[in-house]
Amino acid sequence: MRSHKMLFGLQLGFTLAVCAFLIVPVVLSILAGLTSNYFVGLESGLTLRWVFEVWDGYRDTIFRSIGISLACLLVTLVLGVPTAYVLTRSGSRLSRVVEELLMLPIAVPGLATALALISAYGGMGSFRTSWTFILVGHVLFTLPFMVRSVLAVLASIDLKTLEEGAASLGAGFRQRFFDIVLPNCRNGILAGSLMVVTLSIGEFNLTWLLHTPLTKTLPVGLADAYASLRLEIGSAYTLIFLLMIVPLLLALQAIARPRRKRFIRDDPVPEST
Amino acid sequence: MIYLLLPAAAFFGAFFLLPMCRLFLVGGSGTRGWSAYTAILTDPVYFNALLATLGVAAATTVATLLISAIAGVFLQRHRFPGNALLVSMLTLPLAFPGVVIGFMVIMLAGRQGLIGALTQALGGDKWVFAYSLGGLFMGYVYFSVPRTILTVMSATEKLDHRLEEAARSLGASTWRVVLDVILPGLKPAFISAGAICFATAVGAFGTAFTLAARINVLPMVIYTEFTLSANIAMAAALSFVLGAVTWLVLALARTAAGSTVAAAG
Numbered sequence: 298m299r300s301h302k303m304l305f306g307l308q309l310g311f312t313l314a315v316c317a318f319l320i321v322p323v324v325l326s327i328l329a330g331l332t333s334n335y336f337v338g339l340e341s342g343l344t345l346r347w348v349f350e351v352w353d354g355y356r357d358t359i360f361r362s363i364g365i366s367l368a369c370l371l372v373t374l375v376l377g378v379p380t381a382y383v384l385t386r387s388g389s390r391l392s393r394v395v396e397e398l399l400m401l402p403i404a405v406p407g408l409a410t411a412l413a414l415i416s417a418y419g420g421m422g423s424f425r426t427s428w429t430f431i432l433v434g435h436v437l438f439t440l441p442f443m444v445r446s447v448l449a450v451l452a453s454i455d456l457k458t459l460e461e462g463a464a465s466l467g468a469g470f471r472q473r474f475f476d477i478v479l480p481n482c483r484n485g486i487l488a489g490s491l492m493v494v495t496l497s498i499g500e501f502n503l504t505w506l507l508h509t510p511l512t513k514t515l516p517v518g519l520a521d522a523y524a525s526l527r528l529e530i531g532s533a534y535t536l537i538f539l540l541m542i543v544p545l546l547l548a549l550q551a552i553a554r555p556r557r558k559r560f561i562r563d564d565p566v567p568e569s570t
Numbered sequence: 571m572i573y574l575l576l577p578a579a580a581f582f583g584a585f586f587l588l589p590m591c592r593l594f595l596v597g598g599s600g601t602r603g604w605s606a607y608t609a610i611l612t613d614p615v616y617f618n619a620l621l622a623t624l625g626v627a628a629a630t631t632v633a634t635l636l637i638s639a640i641a642g643v644f645l646q647r648h649r650f651p652g653n654a655l656l657v658s659m660l661t662l663p664l665a666f667p668g669v670v671i672g673f674m675v676i677m678l679a680g681r682q683g684l685i686g687a688l689t690q691a692l693g694g695d696k697w698v699f700a701y702s703l704g705g706l707f708m709g710y711v712y713f714s715v716p717r718t719i720l721t722v723m724s725a726t727e728k729l730d731h732r733l734e735e736a737a738r739s740l741g742a743s744t745w746r747v748v749l750d751v752i753l754p755g756l757k758p759a760f761i762s763a764g765a766i767c768f769a770t771a772v773g774a775f776g777t778a779f780t781l782a783a784r785i786n787v788l789p790m791v792i793y794t795e796f797t798l799s800a801n802i803a804m805a806a807a808l809s810f811v812l813g814a815v816t817w818l819v820l821a822l823a824r825t826a827a828g829s830t831v832a833a834a835g
Contacts, residue, residue, distance in 0.1 A: 304744070308644040315641050316659050319712065322674035323663070325684060329677070336682060376581055379574040386571060395575065402586060404820045405813035406773025408789050412796065412809050413589035416596045433585050440578070492665075499667035501776040506796070516776070520669045523780050528682055535673055546665055550658050 327539070330532030347533035351522070355534060358518035359541075365428060365514060366497035369435040373493050376436070377443035378486060382478055384444070385451040399444055402437040407502025410437060415506060428512045434503040439496050443489040450485030451478075488552055495545045499538075515541075590813075593806050600803025607807050616791065616808065623788040626703055627771035630710040631764045634718050637711070638763070642722025643752065657723075664716045668709075668776020675700045675709045675781060701782040709777040714767040725759030726752075758827040765823030769816040788812055 330348065334341040380399070384392045402410055414434060419425055456478065463473045479486075501516040508517050515538060522531045598604040610616045645657055663671070679685045679700040686696040699705050729752065737747050775789040788808065796805035 305648065308640060308648075312641040312644055312656060312660075315637055315715065316656055318678075319663050319715065320659055321684065322677040325677045326673065372581075376578040380578045383571055383574050395579075398587075399578070399582065401817065404769065404817045405590075406775065406789065406809070406816060408773065408775050408792055409593070409809035409813040410586070410589075412792075412806055413593035414585065416802070416806060417589035417592040436581070437586055440582075495665045499665055499670070501667045501669045501779075502774070505775070505779070506793075516667050516669050519673075520776070520780060523669065523673055523676075528676075531673060532677075535670060538670065542665065543662070546662060547658070549664075550661065 323539070326532045326535050328532075329529055330534075330536040332529065335528050335532070347529045348536065350530060351534045351537060355515075355518045355522070358513045358515045359537065361428065361512065362498050362515035363541075365432055365435060366494045368432050369439055369497040370490055370493050372432070372436045373440050373443040374486070374490070377440050377489065378447055378479070378482070381444045381447035381451060381482070381485075382474070384448060385456060396444075396448075400441050403441050407434075407438065407500075408506065410434065411503045411506035426509050426511065431504055431507045431512060431514065434507050435497045435500055438500060438503060439493040442492045442496065443486075446489030446492060447482050447485040450482045454481055456481070484552065488549065491545055491549045491552070495542055495549065498542060498545075590810075593810055596803055597807030597810050598803070600801065600807070602804070606804055607811065609804070610808060610811050616788075619786050619788050619791045622703065622786055623772055626707055626710065626787060627768045629707055630714060630771040631768045633707075633711050634714040634767050635760055635764055637715055638718035638722050639753075639756070639760070642719045643726050643756075645719070646723045646726040657719075660719055661716045663712065664720075666713070668713065668774050668778075669780045670776075671709045671713050672777040672780025674712060675705045675777070679705055679708060701784070703785060703787075705781050706778055706785055706787065709781065710767075710771045710774065713774070713777065714770065718763045718767060721759050721763040722756065725756050729755045761823050761827040765819050765827075769819045772819070773812060773816045 328339070329335040331343050331345070332339055332341060333344045333346070380395075384396055411434060414430070415425075418430070424430055459477050459481070460473050463477050468476070499516055500514075501520065504514050504517055505520065508514060513521070519531070519534055519538060522534045597606055600606055602609060605612075610620055641660065645653060645660075663674075666674070677683055679698060681698055681700075683698065683700060686698050689695060689697040700708075733751050733755070734747050737751050742750070773789060775793065778785050778787055778790050779793070789812070792805050792808045792812065795801045795808065
């Protein structure tokens with residue numbers, strides 16, 4: 298029994314150390330963003346000066362990132378939900394191939410995707426310099442997450458029976474899609490949406506090559522600030538970023554936890570994150 | 571019904587498949603011609619970068635799997651007050667972008683970092699390793715631990731308790747149970763999580779970019795070729811090869827583990 302206690306203690310200690318490794322730098326960065334002079338330490342006093350400085354200098358990147366992420370959400374919903382539905386219903390060899398293809402943009406590094414986009418469309422000046430160029434990259438990268446999230450929910454319910462029931466009562470395709478399919482994959486759509494917005498707001502690998510001086514996003518501004526401004530400003534900027542992204546992450550955690558059982562098929566589908 | 575796929579297919583064809591084909595052609599259009607695609611093996615500069623990249627990725631994968639296995643199995647198996655809080659703290663950095671993670675490494679191991687301050691206070695040298703391969707390794711582990719812990723936890727949840735009880739009742743020690751029952755049961759999860767970890771570390775760019783331009787890993791080399799040397803053909807060839815490598819790693823893992831595997835970040 299004593300050795301069991303000791304083992305428990307060792308594992309708990311280890312887990313706490315891992316937790317500290319992940320959380321301590323976040324706390325340090327928040328503190329640095331609110332400290333007058335981080336080199337001197339907290340004695341130099343707390344201030345919102347750096348936050349305001351970031352707000353003045355980089356406000357546009359914040360709004361641009363929010364705008365792009367919402368546009369990205371809209372496009373991934375329109376493209377992704379019907380795709381997930383077709384993939385669930387057809388279940389053929391073709392749908393395996395389509396799924397495989399759709400996942401490619403997250404298997405291939407963002408750098409490669411961005412260079413590919415530039416080599417194909419870099420010559421189209423007005424498209425290259427507009428924010429929609431970044432949007433295209435974000436949609437490529439986030440679409441797989443929306444599709445997978447909706448697929449996971451659709452695969453766990455017996456959609457075929459539900460639809461057949463509705464059809465036998467005279468519901469047309471449009472009615473079935475909006476009244477049966479969409480409400481049933483609500484949770485998948487919600488989880489997918491949160492994921493898409495979170496990833497789009499934080500996307501850097503693609504965006505760094507796709508952006509122009511007039512279309513800087515938040516992470517691009519962050520990289521700028523880290524490279525050229527003092528630590529306090531980088532930290533304050535990170536703080537603003539965290540304020541935007543942490544609520545989304547907490548919401549994601551909250552909807553991932555309770556697994557309500559509905560019209561469940563026999564084989565459970567492993568969660569894919 | 572299949573026509574519902576058309577919008578996504580059109581988007582994907584126009585903005586991914588077509589550009590990728592174009593990238594492949596551009597890769598062969600430089601001064602080296604098609605031999606640009608083999609330069610990664612024949613040119614020492616690129617080959618060394620490849621070795622450094624694969625080395626960091628391998629080290630990241632091993633460290634992440636070790637850390638996540640211990641913490642993940644522990645959190646899934648023991649319910650205690652604060653468990654849920656620990657899990658949510660451990661998975662909070664899940665969607666932090668590479669740039670931010672680079673900054674977190676700087677907060678820990680940078681010039682004004684915590685580790686430097688601690689080692690100095692303890693009377694030793696000031697440890698600063700953020701701007702090197704060591705910092706990159708730390709950043710990739712930071713990035714990969716949250717998602718790997720989640721994978722380990724959900725795989726542990728699905729393990730059959732009865733197998734462990736049977737092993738115990740037959741007199742197996744805790745270590746034997748871990749080695750012969752728990753670890754083999756978690757193997758598919760390890761393979762898929764490890765592959766994601768490896769592929770992400772090979773292709774990630776943001777963390778290296780924040781830490782230093784001098785870190786000689788492939789994504790940084792590609793970026794320098796593209797911007798500083800304006801050698802677009804070489805950048806295209808290298809990134810095409812890099813994409814093929816990460817895709818291959820994930821595809822192999824998927825065949826081995828039998829589930830959907832994809833990198834993120």
